[in-house]
Amino acid sequence: MRFSVKFIYIKLSEHIREAGLFLEEAYNPYVETVRFFSDLQCPLPSDAAKNALYIYAPGRAAALPAAFSFPVLVSEKDSHLFSGCPKIVIPDDFPLYDAFNLIMSVFQQYNDWAVRVGNAVLKNQSLQDILDLTAPLVGNPMYIADLSFKMLAYINMDLDEISAIWRYQIRYGYLPYNVMMDLSETGELELLNNTLPAFYLNSKCFNNPFISKTIRYRGKTQGHFYIIEIYKKLTQCDIEIADYLGELLSTATHNKRNYLTISSFYHEHFMVDILENTLTDSTLIRHQLSPLGWKLEGNYRIFLLCMPGDEDALKRHIMAFLLDGFDAQAFLYKDYLVAIYKSDGCSIQHLCTHLGKLSEAFNRCGALSEVFRRFDRMFLYYQQSEFALKEGPKYHAEKRFFLYEDYFPVHLTQLCESGFPCYQPVELLNEYDNTHHTQYCLTLFTYLVNERNAVKTAQTLYLHRNTLKYRIEKIEELMPLDLDSPGIRFRTLSSLYTIIKPGV
Structure with missing residues (x-):
């Protein structure tokens, strides 16, 4: 690990209060070791030794070559010999070997x-x-966070008793949304995300100053490491610790250790956690929705646009079209562009028209869920949209937009196939069809789908009414069931779906 001259000075000054630091402007060189140097030594330190801090132990000549410009620790009486060097000056009565031992102990510790x-x-x-x-x-308290400021690890040190913001983060894991908005409006969010070296910030949005280190890989910000000033004043030492640890965590992400999750917008992680059913705390969800003007209970729909392999730039471009004119939030998840629509005051026809045109315009398949009231149940409706996206093209290859309501019977059938056997009367009717080459299962299915309306059924099957009447009578003879019972009709129809596998 390398240490700046200022770092070493700060650590020495904890033991030598009269020590002084002399640096030209912002020049603060880094060193990796410490060595003694005398004016009797010749030649000058080699290039390989330029990463050292030299402790000057004067010899008899009391003169130095003019080219000496390395960082040096020197007694006050010899300080004038190093006017052009970065230097730490200690009192004449403090033994140089004691200073050497102090510096070596710092090197050893860190x-x-x-x-x-x-x-x-x-x-x-x-x-x-x-x-x-x-x-x-x-x-001091510190923590590591992803881009949404969700805490991944932290050292508390009772900061939750001092700071309401920290207390909220400890309880829920997330930064309060209003603080996140303040960071964005003041420009501090951009500063935190785009500043590469660790730096000290006396923020307008937090009660306490802190050091921030951006964790990046291949030019992309992946998270942050923060040290908060509470019990000790933050110094150059803390900045260098943050820099070192941040670079180490960048290496960890490079090695695919899965330390950090990657995102671009604050609400993405919060909503992804709900999609994955890992966030179920209704109080937290309510708090996070509040700055959006949304409530835990409302009228919501979830839309998925399938975009595997597309560049993020295109996804962000389409995202703007998805949100235009609607009370909605959008984010990326897996191969999908996900949009959540708050549908109060928005007709389903208007929303479907908008999403249908957009799906067609970009030649991507999209699917919209049923309306749902509880935001914390969003993961169930995500599954609806995902199902419609996967099954819709099988039935309507020419379409690009699919409504889950149209594919519910197919979904129910697939769910029933794994847990329920085919209804025996339907199974027997199917066997009769296979043996006698009839179409009684199709006829009964169409009849039930059309709410037992004979006229619509005949029109759908292109049958004469007398032919349909004969078939229904034959079905009743082969399968004597009380179709006036809603339960029997439902059970019969669900089994017929598994046999007919109709287009929707």
């Missing part, structure tokens, strides 16, 4: 930490394990 966290990553230990290893060096 290098040991670097080895331990590096091994934790190699062993695929949790983010919480990594923070636990880091906590003794920091002495």
Whole structure:
């Protein structure tokens, strides 16, 4: 691990209060080791040793070559010899060997930490394990978050008793949505996502200053590491710890350790958690919906547009069209562009027309669920849209937009096939058809679908009414059931779906 001269100075000043630091402008070189240097030494340190902090132990000459420009620790009486060097100056009465030992103990402590966290990553230990290893060096609350500011691991240190925002995050895992909106409006969100080195921020949106380190891989931001100023003032030491740990976590994501999840918009993780049924806390869901002007109970529909292999840029472009003119939220999930529509005051005809035209225009298949009232049950209606997307093209290859309501019988049939045997009277009727080459199952199916309306049934099957009458009488003879019973009609129809497998 490398340390800046300022880092070493801060650690030394904890033991040598009179120590001074002299750097030119923003120049703060990094070093990896410490060495003694005397004016009797010749030649100058080699290029391989330029990564060292030199402790000057004067010899008899009391003069240095003019080319000496390496970081140096020097007693006050010899400070004038190093006017052009980054330097730490200590009192004349403080032994140089004691300063050397202090610096070496700092190197040892932080290098040991670097080895331990590096091994934790190699062993695929949790983010919480990594923070636990880091906590003794920091002495302040800290946490690792994904792009939605959802906490993945944290060191609390009783911050929940001080900060309402932190308390909310500890309880629910998410940053309150109103704080997220404040970050966006003040420009701090862009700053946090796009600043590469760790930096100190006295935020307008939080009560306490903090250090932020963006975790990136291949140019894409994947998460953040934060250290919050509560018990100790944040210093250059904390910034360098954050930088080192952030780069280590970038390596972890490069090695596909699945430490961090990737997203682009705050609400995506929140809604994906509901889709996957991993977020079921209705109180949390209600809180997160509130800034959107949505409630836990309402009239919602979920739309999926299948876009496997498409570039994110195209998906974001289409997302804008999906949302235009509607009270809706959209995000990416698996191979789908997902849109949630709040359908209060919006006719289903208008919504279907909009989604149908969009699906046709971009030549992508889309499906819309039934309306649902409880937002925390969204995952069930996601399954509806996904089913319609997969089954719709089998029945209507020319279509691009599918309504789940049209495919409910097919869905029910598939569900019943795995749990219920075919209704025996229907099974016997099917055997009769196969033996005598009749179409009684198709006739009965059409008859029931048309609510036992003989005229519509005859028209659908292109039969004369007398022919239909004969077939119904024959069916009643072969299958003497009380079709006036709703339960029997439903059971009969569901079994006929498994046999007829009709187009919808």
